[in-house]
Amino acid sequence: MDYRIIKSPSPGTLALLLRRKGSAPSIPIENYDAVGLVQGRLIDMVFAADIAEKAAGVVVEDIKGHCPQNLIMIAIFGDTAAVEAALQEIRAKLKAGDNF
Amino acid sequence: MDYRIIKSPSPGTLALLLRRKGSAPSIPIENYDAVGLVQGRLIDMVFAADIAEKAAGVVVEDIKGHCPQNLIMIAIFGDTAAVEAALQEIRAKLKAGDNF
Amino acid sequence: MDYRIIKSPSPGTLALLLRRKGSAPSIPIENYDAVGLVQGRLIDMVFAADIAEKAAGVVVEDIKGHCPQNLIMIAIFGDTAAVEAALQEIRAKLKAGDNF
Amino acid sequence: MDYRIIKSPSPGTLALLLRRKGSAPSIPIENYDAVGLVQGRLIDMVFAADIAEKAAGVVVEDIKGHCPQNLIMIAIFGDTAAVEAALQEIRAKLKAGDNF
Amino acid sequence: MDYRIIKSPSPGTLALLLRRKGSAPSIPIENYDAVGLVQGRLIDMVFAADIAEKAAGVVVEDIKGHCPQNLIMIAIFGDTAAVEAALQEIRAKLKAGDNF
Amino acid sequence: MDYRIIKSPSPGTLALLLRRKGSAPSIPIENYDAVGLVQGRLIDMVFAADIAEKAAGVVVEDIKGHCPQNLIMIAIFGDTAAVEAALQEIRAKLKAGDNF
Numbered sequence: 086m087d088y089r090i091i092k093s094p095s096p097g098t099l100a101l102l103l104r105r106k107g108s109a110p111s112i113p114i115e116n117y118d119a120v121g122l123v124q125g126r127l128i129d130m131v132f133a134a135d136i137a138e139k140a141a142g143v144v145v146e147d148i149k150g151h152c153p154q155n156l157i158m159i160a161i162f163g164d165t166a167a168v169e170a171a172l173q174e175i176r177a178k179l180k181a182g183d184n185f
Numbered sequence: 186m187d188y189r190i191i192k193s194p195s196p197g198t199l200a201l202l203l204r205r206k207g208s209a210p211s212i213p214i215e216n217y218d219a220v221g222l223v224q225g226r227l228i229d230m231v232f233a234a235d236i237a238e239k240a241a242g243v244v245v246e247d248i249k250g251h252c253p254q255n256l257i258m259i260a261i262f263g264d265t266a267a268v269e270a271a272l273q274e275i276r277a278k279l280k281a282g283d284n285f
Numbered sequence: 286m287d288y289r290i291i292k293s294p295s296p297g298t299l300a301l302l303l304r305r306k307g308s309a310p311s312i313p314i315e316n317y318d319a320v321g322l323v324q325g326r327l328i329d330m331v332f333a334a335d336i337a338e339k340a341a342g343v344v345v346e347d348i349k350g351h352c353p354q355n356l357i358m359i360a361i362f363g364d365t366a367a368v369e370a371a372l373q374e375i376r377a378k379l380k381a382g383d384n385f
Numbered sequence: 386m387d388y389r390i391i392k393s394p395s396p397g398t399l400a401l402l403l404r405r406k407g408s409a410p411s412i413p414i415e416n417y418d419a420v421g422l423v424q425g426r427l428i429d430m431v432f433a434a435d436i437a438e439k440a441a442g443v444v445v446e447d448i449k450g451h452c453p454q455n456l457i458m459i460a461i462f463g464d465t466a467a468v469e470a471a472l473q474e475i476r477a478k479l480k481a482g483d484n485f
Numbered sequence: 486m487d488y489r490i491i492k493s494p495s496p497g498t499l500a501l502l503l504r505r506k507g508s509a510p511s512i513p514i515e516n517y518d519a520v521g522l523v524q525g526r527l528i529d530m531v532f533a534a535d536i537a538e539k540a541a542g543v544v545v546e547d548i549k550g551h552c553p554q555n556l557i558m559i560a561i562f563g564d565t566a567a568v569e570a571a572l573q574e575i576r577a578k579l580k581a582g583d584n585f
Numbered sequence: 586m587d588y589r590i591i592k593s594p595s596p597g598t599l600a601l602l603l604r605r606k607g608s609a610p611s612i613p614i615e616n617y618d619a620v621g622l623v624q625g626r627l628i629d630m631v632f633a634a635d636i637a638e639k640a641a642g643v644v645v646e647d648i649k650g651h652c653p654q655n656l657i658m659i660a661i662f663g664d665t666a667a668v669e670a671a672l673q674e675i676r677a678k679l680k681a682g683d684n685f
Contacts, residue, residue, distance in 0.1 A: 095538035138195035438595035495638035
């Protein structure tokens, strides 16, 4: 599992993420303070997306790689503190390993 | 073989799974109590889907999103107890190894 | 090379295979007693499909993974005895290794 | 590099190859006595296709079906002796290694 | 992470990159003095694109062409000094490792 | 990095390359004396394409594998001496390793 946080993402970076997000293009990605990126296996990313979505003050998108059928990264948008909190929660819950 | 269970999946998580399920988009994924995820090789996932489908009270979908081509994921929707029972049955039968 | 046999496949399992078979969707997969699955390298799967097709009483389909250009699994439909016989023949002939 | 030869290929096997060949679908694959299969890296398969095409009495097709992207397969159609001769020539010339 | 710099890229090289860039084809790639290439994992490339975009005097594009799905490439266009500065900044910041 | 050279490529080999080249299908591949093939990582192939394009008397094409987003091979068309010279220059410059 890999984690990165980008503070004050540049317009081109947001455009790159916008072109690759899984939800409809008509749903905009606004200019957020920060974007957190989490990359890993499909099963873990669905799990992480659920954790992030239940955290406060962030928006979660799944980001495609180049093969259209590919999901390996999620992006978490919000203010810096909220994104950091969401990433910390994902990291803690995924570290705990298989939950079944 | 990897297993995860998500209790009270968030709307965004269900939407993510909905966009990637193999059956027709017109067949809705309802709001279920829980979703179980199983990830593994294509041949094992077809086998696991059959086990889950024969279990009581769950709906099974195959989820797209992997290119390492013999790896896919299935999602099992239902109430928490039913999903857990289905996952346990899959785990037991797949542990038993090659059935031919 | 991996082998599995599913007896009395569930309707959802047959639907999953139907959505992924290589031949035209208009050719139906009927309700067969059993389905045998063989997963392996492309070159071996073409070879195995030929062995199975020459066996009695089975129908052979190639099953796609998620990348549309991907063939790594074949499904062999028929009554249980015929499917088992076809799988046994594939296993015997593929074990014999490179035939050239 | 993997080699296989299928003698008297079944109609289903020919149909499977027909659905996956690289040239226009309007160019038919006739009922040949034998089909030779060679699987390997893209660069070697272009080289092998050229060797086979220059051999007598065979038709060469590239067959889709692998995503590990530098791996493809070619099929060589003809009577058994011609296919075997083409496979032998490919094997000999590819064994000789890098020609540059 | 791999880095390369091409000085005075040839028209064919620019055309190759143009055909594979992620942004709309209508946005032209002009004739720049140099193009820097960085190849790595998806999560790192988004991060690197943001670093490059915040650098002065360069234009950043993501370039398609890999299926190993967490691997992508970005191209950084500009005059030689600006491209080198952007590559140096990416290398320094990525060396620092996980920023979360 | 893999290199091969095909002298007097057969029409089928040229057709195979034609179907897979990255530039518009309307741009023909003529009958050249020789074709050089270079296979490697995306970043190196862009670099190699630039080296070849700047060499005299050759035409360079990027050749797709089966995944449409895939670039791993370039083909260099020209008379035998020019193709050999271009391959030698690529090999020398790529051996020199990372140029940044």
